[in-house]
Amino acid sequence: MDIAWLGLERHGDGQWAFELTPPLARFDGKFFGGTGIAVATAMMEAETGRAALWATAQFVGTADVGERFECHVDVLAAGRKTSQLRMTGMVEDRLVLAAIGATGDPRPGPLNVQFGAMPDVPLPDETAEWRPNITIPIPTDVESWLSIVELRGVGAPGVDLAMWARMRDMPQTRATLGFLADMVPSRVVSAAGRVGAGTSLDNAMRYGPRPETDWILVEFDPYFAAGGYAHGGARLWAHDGTLLGVASQTATLLLFD
8 A cells, every 4th residue: 555655666675666756745846754754664564564663764865856766675683573674765876865663563462551642622524624824825736745635723723733634545554644744843833933844854753553544633742942953743643542653853943934
């Protein structure tokens, strides 16, 4: 499933490629950070046949729509239940994406617990479609990552510390969770009462149970902004209150107001 929507092509053990298409890019045609964590997660799962446990993607450079990524996945260690991996993504001779992570098979045990609870918010069909609240125009006729997702805000206007999110034409996977969580920097800015966004330096995900839901609630957790950088996280909840994953991110801060 993830192989298809991300356009991943396998060319041998550890060798993958994909083209940066408009649905995997920002509305300005640049590489979308959510795509980075999604392709890293999908390739690690496909290479090992195991479910992603965690992944961290570092954005070393950028790319434009139409450019082709050549990726290499190294299985650094493969145990009876878990695998440790490293992945790199090149565009021509430029290193754009570097990632590490781990996958694993279920380990039977007595401890299955989550801490905290999903916020009590209106259901998706009780909320309005969300669009970015920024002062620069976003062309509605340009295809981007916003074309393949549906977002519904549940907070006060301009705050947006939680929102419902889903993929328009596919069920949730661990890769789609990472794709949808890549909104943390702008939520740090909005929590400070400003308008802006960020250029991601990294994107990290820790994955829980396999998603068996359509809509997820992304509950943002702004940490702080200092020295021109924004830091924050998010919790991703299934419709029934199951915690599916935790995201964190650091980005170069951009203010639009």
